[in-house]
Amino acid sequence: MAVVTLNGLTKRYDRAHPAAAEDVDLEVADGEFMVLLGPSGCGKTTTLRMIAGLESITSGTLSIDGRVVNDVPARDRDIAMVFQSYALYPHMSVRDNMAFGLRRRQMPRAEIEQRVRDAAEILGLSTLMDRKPHALSGGQRQRVALGRAIVRDPKVFLFDEPLSNLDAALRVSTRSEIAALHRRLQATMIYVTHDQVEAMTLGSRICIMNAGRIAQVGRPMDVYRMPADTFVAGFLGNPPMNLIPATVTDAPGGRELRFGPNRVEVPAARTAPLEAGSAVTLGLRPEHLAPALDASDSAALWGEVVTVEPLGAETLVRVHLPEIADPVIVRAPGESEVAIGDRIGIRLDPSAAHVFHADGHSMTAAHHQARRG
Amino acid sequence: MRVATQSIVMAILCAYTMFAAGPFVWAAMLSLRTTSEIHLDHFALPDPMHWDKYPDAWFNSNYSIYFMNSLQVVVGAVILVTLIGAMAAHCLARYRFRLNRIIYFVLFSTIIFPPQVTIISLFQILVGYGLYNSKLGLMLVYVAIQLPLTVYILESFFARIPADLFDAARMDGYSDWAIFWRVALPVAMPAVTTTVILNFILLWNEFLFAVVLITDEANRTLPLGIQRFIGDTQEDIGMIATGLMIAIIPVIVVYAFFSEKLIQGMTAGAVK
Numbered sequence: 001m002a003v004v005t006l007n008g009l010t011k012r013y014d015r016a017h018p019a020a021a022e023d024v025d026l027e028v029a030d031g032e033f034m035v036l037l038g039p040s041g042c043g044k045t046t047t048l049r050m051i052a053g054l055e056s057i058t059s060g061t062l063s064i065d066g067r068v069v070n071d072v073p074a075r076d077r078d079i080a081m082v083f084q085s086y087a088l089y090p091h092m093s094v095r096d097n098m099a100f101g102l103r104r105r106q107m108p109r110a111e112i113e114q115r116v117r118d119a120a121e122i123l124g125l126s127t128l129m130d131r132k133p134h135a136l137s138g139g140q141r142q143r144v145a146l147g148r149a150i151v152r153d154p155k156v157f158l159f160d161e162p163l164s165n166l167d168a169a170l171r172v173s174t175r176s177e178i179a180a181l182h183r184r185l186q187a188t189m190i191y192v193t194h195d196q197v198e199a200m201t202l203g204s205r206i207c208i209m210n211a212g213r214i215a216q217v218g219r220p221m222d223v224y225r226m227p228a229d230t231f232v233a234g235f236l237g238n239p240p241m242n243l244i245p246a247t248v249t250d251a252p253g254g255r256e257l258r259f260g261p262n263r264v265e266v267p268a269a270r271t272a273p274l275e276a277g278s279a280v281t282l283g284l285r286p287e288h289l290a291p292a293l294d295a296s297d298s299a300a301l302w303g304e305v306v307t308v309e310p311l312g313a314e315t316l317v318r319v320h321l322p323e324i325a326d327p328v329i330v331r332a333p334g335e336s337e338v339a340i341g342d343r344i345g346i347r348l349d350p351s352a353a354h355v356f357h358a359d360g361h362s363m364t365a366a367h368h369q370a371r372r373g
Numbered sequence: 374m375r376v377a378t379q380s381i382v383m384a385i386l387c388a389y390t391m392f393a394a395g396p397f398v399w400a401a402m403l404s405l406r407t408t409s410e411i412h413l414d415h416f417a418l419p420d421p422m423h424w425d426k427y428p429d430a431w432f433n434s435n436y437s438i439y440f441m442n443s444l445q446v447v448v449g450a451v452i453l454v455t456l457i458g459a460m461a462a463h464c465l466a467r468y469r470f471r472l473n474r475i476i477y478f479v480l481f482s483t484i485i486f487p488p489q490v491t492i493i494s495l496f497q498i499l500v501g502y503g504l505y506n507s508k509l510g511l512m513l514v515y516v517a518i519q520l521p522l523t524v525y526i527l528e529s530f531f532a533r534i535p536a537d538l539f540d541a542a543r544m545d546g547y548s549d550w551a552i553f554w555r556v557a558l559p560v561a562m563p564a565v566t567t568t569v570i571l572n573f574i575l576l577w578n579e580f581l582f583a584v585v586l587i588t589d590e591a592n593r594t595l596p597l598g599i600q601r602f603i604g605d606t607q608e609d610i611g612m613i614a615t616g617l618m619i620a621i622i623p624v625i626v627v628y629a630f631f632s633e634k635l636i637q638g639m640t641a642g643a644v645k
C-alpha cells in the first residue's frame with residue numbers, strides 16, 4: 001500500500017532527441033488503479049520504468065509514501081512489474097519463476113511455498129507448476145507473470161501493456177481478472193496501455209499522455225465528457241470526436257460557429273472570452289449526432305453520405321460537409337436506411353458541443369472548471 | 374522421385390562419412406597391431422588383437438603422466454576461459470559503456486594473427502615471469518588464445534537474451550552479480566556448452582604452443598608424448614597409433630556427453 005508521487009519527472013535518453021517524458025506531475029493515491037494511456041511512443045513505458053527504478057531519472061523527483069526514491073535501486077523499492085513480454089525465466093519451472101523473487105528475501109521456505117500455492121490457486125495455475133514457460137500457452141504465461149508479481153505482495157504493482165500479446169477473447173477475460181485482482185488486493189497499481197477500452201474499464205483514474213507530457217488526468221468518464229484539449233478529444237472515444245475547424249461570429253441570438261455554409265449556435269458562455277472572427281475547433285461526439293429522418297426535419301447540418309458501416313446495433317455513417325476536409329462521423333441506429341451518395345441532414349444537440357481554442361485547449365472544460373490535477 | 378533424391382543424398386553422406394571416419398578407423402586398427410605387422414601389410418585387420426599395447430603405452434611410455442598433464446592444463450584452461458569469456462561477453466552484450474565496441478573489436482581482431490606471429494614474444498614473456506616450462510604457464514597461454522573466439526560466440530548469444538529478463542530479475546531483487554549467475558548463465562547454457570566442447574577439443578590437440586613452451590618430460594602434454602615415438606632414425610608406427618587412440622578417447626567422451634547440447638547451441642536461433 002503506497003502513495004506514488006511524480007514531481008516534474010523528466011527523462012532524456014540523449015541530447016539529440018526531445019525528452020521521452022517531460023515534466024510529468026502525477027499523484028497516485030493509495031490503492032488507486034491509475035492507467036497511463038496514450039499512443040505508441042508517447043513516453044508511457046519510460047515513465048513506468050522510472051517509477052520501477054529500471055531507468056535513471058534525468059530531473060524531477062519520485063517519491064513513494066513521501067520518501068524520495070530517485071536514487072534507491074529497483075531491488076529496494078518493493079515494486080513488482082509485469083512486462084509486456086512477460087519476461088519469464090525460460091530455464092525455471094512455473095513454481096521457481098514465482099518463488100524467485102521471494103528466495104532472495106530470505107523468507108522461510110514454508111511461507112514461500114504457501115504464497116506460491118495461494119497465488120497459483122487464484123490464477124488457476126496449480127496443475128502447471130512444474131512446467132517450463134515454453135510449454136505454456138500465451139494466456140498461461142501471462143498468468144505466471146501476474147503470479148510472480150502477486151506473491152511478492154509489493155507496495156506498488158506496475159503493468160506495461162500486459163494484455164497486448166493476447167488474442168481478443170483472452171484479452172477481455174484477463175482484463176476482468178485484473179480488475180478483480182485489484183478489488184481483492186486493494187493495492188496501488190499503475191497500468192500502461194494504448195488501448196482506451198482497457199483504460200476506461202480498468203482505471204480509477206486515467207492519465208493521458210501525448211509526446212512525453214501529460215495531456216489530462218481524471219476519472220475515465222470525466223475525461224471522456226470533458227476532454228481538456230483536441231488531442232484528448234481526438235484520442236478518446238471510438239470512433240473519436242469529430243473536430244471541425246470553425247469561426248466565431250456574432251448572431252442575433254448570441255454567438256454561433258460557422259464552417260462553410262453551416263452554422264451552429266453554441267451556449268454563449270463557451271465563446272465569451274473570444275472575439276468575433278476567432279478561429280476555433282468545434283468538437284462533436286458521433287453519438288450526439290443523428291441523421292435527420294425526413295426533409296421537413298429542421299436539421300442543423302447538411303451533407304453527402306460517403307461511407308456506411310453497419311455494425312449491427314449501430315451504423316457508422318460518414319458524411320461529407322461542404323468545404324470541410326474530413327467527413328463527419330455520425331452514430332446512427334442499427335436499422336438506419338442510409339445509402340452512399342444520399343444527401344442527408346444531421347441533427348445535433350448544441351449543449352453537447354465542445355469548443356476548443358485555437359491553441360487546442362478546451363473552452364468547454366475551462367468553462368466548467370473541470371480540469372483535474 | 375523422392376526416393377531418387379534420398380538415395381543421392383545418402384550416397385553423398387556415405388562417401389563423406391567414409392572420407393571423414395576412414396582414417397580414424399584405420400588408426401584404430403593400427404593401434405591394435407605391432408609395427409612389424411604393419412610393415413608387412415598396411416591395411417590388414419588386426420589379427421591377433423594386441424590389446425596389451427594400451428597398458429604398455431600407458432605404463433611404460435609415461436602416457437599416464439602426459440594424460441594427467443593434458444587433463445590438468447586443458448580442464449583448467451577451459452574452466453577459466455569459459456568463466457572469463459562468459460563474464461566478458463555478458464558485460465559487452467548488456468552494459469552500455471564507453472569503448473564497449475572498441476574493446477570488443479580489439480579483442481576479436483586478435484583472431485586474425487596466426488599463432489606463429491606471437492609465439493616468440495609469448496616465449497619471452499613466460500620466461501620473464503618464470504612460467505616457462507610450467508603447466509600453469511601453458512594453461513594461461515591457452516586461456517589467452519581461446520578467449521577471443523569464446524567471447525565472440527558468447528557475446529552474440531548473450532545479446533539475444535531479451536533485456537526484460539534482466540529487468541525482471543532486478544525487480545525481483547537481485548544484484549547484477551546474482552543476475553549473471555542465476556539468469557544470464559543458465560539461459561546461455563547451450564552456447565556455453567558449445568564453447569566448452571570447442572575449446573576442449575582444440576586445446577586437447579594443441580601442439581605448437583606446447584612444443585615451444587614445454588621441454589620438461591614431467592610437464593609434457595599428450596600431443597608431445599605422441600611425438601616422442603617419432604625418433605630420429607625410426608618411427609614406432611604401432612605405438613603412435615595406440616597413443617593417438619588414448620588421446621582421442623577423452624574427446625569422444627566429452628563430445629558424446631555434450632553433443633546434444635552442442636546441437637541445441639548451434640541451432641538456438643531464438644531465446645524464448
Ligand SMILES: Nc1ncnc2c1ncn2[C@@H]1O[C@H](COP(=O)(O)OP(=O)(O)O)[C@@H](O)[C@H]1O
Nearest residue numbers: 013014020038039040041042043044045046047
Ligand atoms: N532506451 C532508449 N533509448 C533511447 N530512446 C528511447 C529509449 N526507450 C525509449 N526511447 C524513446 O522514448 C520515447 C518514448 O518511448 P516509450 O516510453 O517506450 O513510449 P511508449 O511506451 O509510450 O510507447 C520514444 O520516442 C522512444 O523512441
Ligand SMILES: [Mg+2]
Nearest residue numbers: 041044045046
Ligand atoms: Mg511502451
